[in-house]
Amino acid sequence: MGQAGSTVARPELAALGAWIDETPDAELRRRQQSAEATFRQLGITFAVYGDSDASERIIPFDIVPRVFLADEWARLSAGLVQRVEAINAFLVDIYGERKILDAGVLPPDLIFGNAQFRPEIAGIRPPHDIWAHICGIDLVRTGPDDFFVLEDNARTPSGVSYMLENREAMLRLCPELFRDFRVAAVDSYPDRLLETMKSVAPEGVAAPVCVVLTPGHYNSAYYEHSFLADSMGVELVEAADLVVDDDVVWMRTIAGRVKVDVIYRRIDDDYLDPLVFRPDSMLGVPGLIAAYAAGNVALINAPGNGIADDKAIYSYMPEIVRFYSGGEAKLPNVETWRCREPQALKYVLDNLKDVVVKLVDGSGGYGMLVGPTATKAEIETFRAALIAKPHRYIAQPTLALSTVPTLADAGLAPRHVDFRPFVLTGSKGVQVVPGGLTRVALKEGSLVVNSSQGGGTKDSFVLMDNGAARGQRQSQGQSQALRPELPLHHLPEEANGRPPPAGAE
């Protein structure tokens, strides 16, 4: 019960502390279980590869929201917009003129020797020169004003369905929080996504047909694929539903073929088109890249984006941002040692027990060494691997990640979190959705937030003003990067906390 109030270290959030203090742990736990029961019934599950016992799991949900103040958010948004614009400019350049290489900002072998670079698509220009339509930028925080980018995700970032479903659950289970806080709404995300998709349709298509392409219902993120297709009101297609004929993409319907103009594909590049990438792919659509190159279909995100969010490129992001924006990166990187550089490698080898080592092409928290919590044997394994293939690794200091109150077995306790906001880029510009996915390491002291390794999620409140509680707020002040179209306070009083449903159901 009360003891947890002390874990709220930010005076602006006194109202959240009061809410935590007033609500008994047992009640919080009951609500949390109710949310998880709903997630299970809805089938919001993910599959853990290689774990046959638990082929379908829900990601644990934590009932205590994480809160961003309006001015924090305004700063974050500005940094995110700058970063995503740079990512797009980089992709246009690297698959086009390659000015950045001419300028000597990056070593060329980092690009041409990188498996994420796709020579097959160099020279193709996607509509409006937009490559990274949907980005998820992973952020960590180490102090009041210290946000760092941990990772860029410019391929097919997932997790947005959790942002939306977690909010639904919070609105249902903790309506009083939305009375106390003015929280920016996130439920317009599907509309914004559809707008973004339509805005990048091939030229001359009046009413573009948009679809979501999924690998199928055994994929770990299938729920999200179906959720997004459903809430946008577009078809969810599998590769077998599509056929390419004379460089035009069609879907097979009961009434015959229908032309497809924009594909939000949730299939990795490797599997997208067996004629261009992996020939053994059963998930792909033969001829899709040819149709894309002919300008007859837009692919979201563009193939080849891996070169922008690769961990080896990541360490150059401050330089990349400077090169394209002309200014310093508003969101700094986490300090990173490139083990390909001898001096950096030496430092990392000397300090293995203090650093985090990552495979440049690893993901999901696999292929990673967390020095401070690793065993001697694990450290020695990585030492050998680093010496053998240094170019495959980067290392970063172990960060004093921020913690937020979280409902643990013994009551509320601080747990480490990271944060993935979602950034959309269409022909009309870049927008940051006021919210995102907060991932929380549920194990005490753990820094690994990946759902495949015992992480959970929380709702992320972006406050529309800095005054925590209602009634104390000041005037609207500076407008944020994005104003929600239907703020909660415009709803009639009795409907507070119940924004209109996102889908058609």
Added chain:
Amino acid sequence: MLSRTASSLYWLGRYVERTDFIARLVEATVRLDVLSPRPAGEAAWASALAVSETDSAFAKTGQSVTQNNVARFLTVDSSHSGSIVRSLDMARNNARAVRTALTKEAWTGINRAWLLFDNRSSPGGAMATLNLVEAVKAETRGFEGAVHRMLRNQATWFIRLGQAIERADNTARLLDVKYHILLPEGERVGGVVDRDQWTTILQTVSAVTAYRWLYSEGLKPANVIDLLIARPELPRSLAASVEEAVDILNLLAKRTGLHGEADRMARNRHMRLAKMASGAVISRGLHQYLQGFIAENDELHRAVGRQFKFT
């Protein structure tokens, strides 16, 4: 609508209907076996296996035909395709593949039914089994209700078409098998066992009360056959199922402009059933009639697949 979506919806309808049917069959058999004053024993369970066409699969397990074994086999055993759990698996797989065509309510109905079997290795004793199948029926009813509240478009109709075609098949099989074992040797027509078996049939299709309303005389085999074959008022009768298939195909044709051999075939069947007298069916041979009906039903099923380009 994607052809794959249409096909999955249709199969979803078939598997939900099949789930419901097996649940009813188990329920009626438990009642007959345990709750009637004179337990029916092995014969009742053997006939349940025959109706669900799982007798040979069951024989392979080497188990004896007892209530425990067969009830477990028909509910939680995922090693063969005739159990509730496998039927629900298939329903859920199809539902997952077309999540976007279903409402949240329709999906959660299926998913909740499926979750009933999560980690379950036995249906329990007679009471627990009845509770389990009752819970399954409640979820399939919920699904059906949700389907009727979905947008009145192709998605709903493909599900209902699958249900109607599956229902016709189930009722025909139920009648066919039960008719064979109705009169064990030495048993008097209208005797206790006979009566119990007919009651089981009616219970399986939820028609005990309907029978009383429609026939103002005691339980007579000829009436039960008439009810299940020819009475359009009974939703699970052959006549009603065939009529529903015709209606749904009409709706689909109007909305999509797609019509063809499936419509003609369904209309033909409907007309023949409407003209037919059930007494004549019995005198000419019920078994032959039902076998013919089942084969024809399968023909219609194939025609639907061709007409809507299922692949």
